[in-house]
Amino acid sequence: MTEVSVRPVVSSPSAKRSQLIDVDVHERADLQALVPYLEPMWRKYITDFGWQPERVLPYSQYAAGGLDRLDAKLPDGRPGGSDYDLLRRQLLDEHDIDYAVLTGWLDASALQPGWAEFKTALMSAYNDWQIADWLSRDDRLLGSVHVNAHDPIGAAREIDRIGSHPKMVQAILYIADKAFGDPYYHPIYEAIARNNLALGFHHSENAPTALGFHRYFVEWHTLVPQVFMSELVSLIFNGVFDKHPELKVFMIEGGFTYVPHLMSRADQQYKELRSEVPWVKRMPSDIIRQQVRFATQPTEEMSLTQFMRLIDWCESDELFCFSTDYPHWDFDSPTEALPQGLSEDLQRKIFVENAQNGYAKMPALRTAGQ
C-alpha cells in the first residue's frame, strides 16, 4: 500500500457546515397501519393469523428507552420515528438537515424466510405507506424501496414497480444471516441497476456474529461490524460489483473503523487466491473505493489525527457519509459525533458530497447560505 496525503487539516473551530444530508433516519410503521395497503388475501395473515415480525435477538437494547432515544418516544407510548411532527422538530429542523434518507423499521425485525409471497406483498404495502405518510409530507425526506430478499424475483418486481418514484433513492436490504452476494439474489441488483437506485445494507436485530448470539448485549453490539464485512466480501468475490460497475452500495449502521482492516485483508487474500474467482477484476480495496460508501453512525470517539490517519489508510476521503440513526439510543449528533477541527473540504464531503455522489437520484441542494 502507498500513502497518500489525503487533505491538509484546517483545524479552525469556525469551519462550519452549511449543508447536511443524513443517510440513516428511521420512520416507523405500526403493523396495523399497513393492513389497508394490502390485498384482502394478505390482510388475513395479520388480522386473522396473527403474524408478527420475527425477531431473533435474545436481548432487547440495553438503554433507558430500549431501542429509542428516550425523548424520541411518544407520550402515548408509541416508539420513536412513529410521528412525523416530532421527527421534523427533533431532527430535520433542530439540525437543519437538507435531505434525510428514510431507512425504515419493519425489515429490521422481520423477514426471515417463510411465507415469501405474503412478505413480498407486505413490503409493497410498506413502500406505499412510506410514500403516503412520509415522502409526500416533506421535501427533505427521501425514501428506500423495501423488498423481501427471500423472494428475489418478487423483490425485483417491487423495485420495478416503485423504484422510479422520484423520491426513492435506493433499495434497502436488512442484514440477517444470509450472504447477499449469492447469485440467488442477483435479480435484485439487476433491478436496482436498471432503476438507477443505490443499494443500501442496514443492520438488523436478526444479524448474528461469527459465534452466534453471545451472552450479553454489549458483546453482540460490539461485533455488529462483522456482518457488514461479510456482506461486502460476499458481494465482492461473487462478482456483483463486476456485473454492475456503476452500482453504488451504502453500508448503514455498522460504523467505519473496520474499513482499513477489511481492505488490507481482502486485498491480501485476493492477491493470493484470485484464480479461484477469476471474474473479479479489481483489487477489493479499489472496488470499495469506487463503489461503496459507509454511513458514519455509530461513530467511535477518536482524535482528529486518528480520524485523518484512518482516512489516509483507506486512501480515500470519499467513503464516509454522515448519518444520525435517529431516533435510536445511540443517535449521532452532527455537531458532536465526528472529531472537531475537520477541514471545510472534508466536512463538505462527509456531510454532503459523498452521499450526493453515491445516490444518483439525490436532488440538488439549496445553495450554501440560502
Place this chain on the structure above:
Amino acid sequence: MTEVSVRPVVSSPSAKRSQLIDVDVHERADLQALVPYLEPMWRKYITDFGWQPERVLPYSQYAAGGLDRLDAKLPDGRPGGSDYDLLRRQLLDEHDIDYAVLTGWLDASALQPGWAEFKTALMSAYNDWQIADWLSRDDRLLGSVHVNAHDPIGAAREIDRIGSHPKMVQAILYIADKAFGDPYYHPIYEAIARNNLALGFHHSENAPTALGFHRYFVEWHTLVPQVFMSELVSLIFNGVFDKHPELKVFMIEGGFTYVPHLMSRADQQYKELRSEVPWVKRMPSDIIRQQVRFATQPTEEMSLTQFMRLIDWCESDELFCFSTDYPHWDFDSPTEALPQGLSEDLQRKIFVENAQNGYAKMPALRTAGQ
C-alpha cells in the same frame, strides 16, 4: 484516544535480528500414531468404530499443496509437519530459530461436541505423543497442552496432569463455533492459571463467519479474523481477564490488522454499556494491551509507515509476536513478511521479547551473537 509516539524508526537495512521465537509451528500426528497412547477402551473408537476428525469446512485450502507448502509435504505422501527432520531443516535450521511453540494439528479439524470422554482421552494421547515424538527431540521445541474444551472438567484435569511439564508453555483451544468466554469453560482458565501457562487460541477449519460458510474459499479466508474478534469480546465481557489478571492470551493465525478496530469499537461499547457487565473493570483496549498477544501470521503487505501507524493506533508495541505457521501454504518468512526497515528495538520486541513476556515458562535465550 491519545496518540503516543511509539518508537523512532531506524530505517537501517543492516538492522538485523539475532534471535527469533516462532509462536506458531504445526507438528502433525497421523491418527493411528495416537492409538498406542490410548487406553484399550478408547482405542476401539478409532480402530473398530472408525472415528475420524470432524471437519466442517465445505472446501479444501485453495493452494498447490492444499493446506501445506508444497515443499513441506513428504515424498511418501505424508502431510507437512509429519517429519521432525524435515521441520528441523526447513524451519529451525533454515531460519535460525531459538524457540518454536508447537501448536498441533488434530484439534484444527476435530473436536466438535460429541463423545466427550473419548476426545478428552484422545487429547491426553496427543499430548503424550507430542512429548515423546517432538518435545524430547529438540531443545528448541516448546509445547502446547491440547484439551477437549467440550469437557471443561476433563480439560482442566489434563492441564493439571501435563501442564507442569517444563516444555509446555500454554494450553491451546482451537476456535470452532463456541464463544469461549462462557462460564462453562472457566474451569479451563483456572487450571491454566494455576499451572503458570498461557492460553492460546488458534484458528481451525471448523470456524464459521458471521454469515456461515460462504461460497468460495477466498471469502472464508478473508473473514478468518472474525472469530478472533468474537473470542476476545467473549473473554473480555464475561470477565475472564478480571478473574485472571495475570493470564496471558495468544491469538494465533488470525493476523493483526483488526486489532485497532476491535480496540476502538469495544472501548466505545464499554463506555456506553458497561453497567450491563459491572465485573469488567478496565477498558477493553487496556485489557488487550495488558493481557493479549497476537501472532503476526498471516501478515498483510504494508509499508513501514503503515505498520508503524497501526502500532501507534494500538498504543503499544508489545502486542505482536512473530509466527511462521510452518508448514502451511501461507507460511510467513521471518525475513520477508514484515516491512523492511523496522528499528532494532521493535524487531527485538516482535521477534523475541513480546513472546518471552507472554509465555511465563519460556526458557532463557542464548545470548546475542552466541
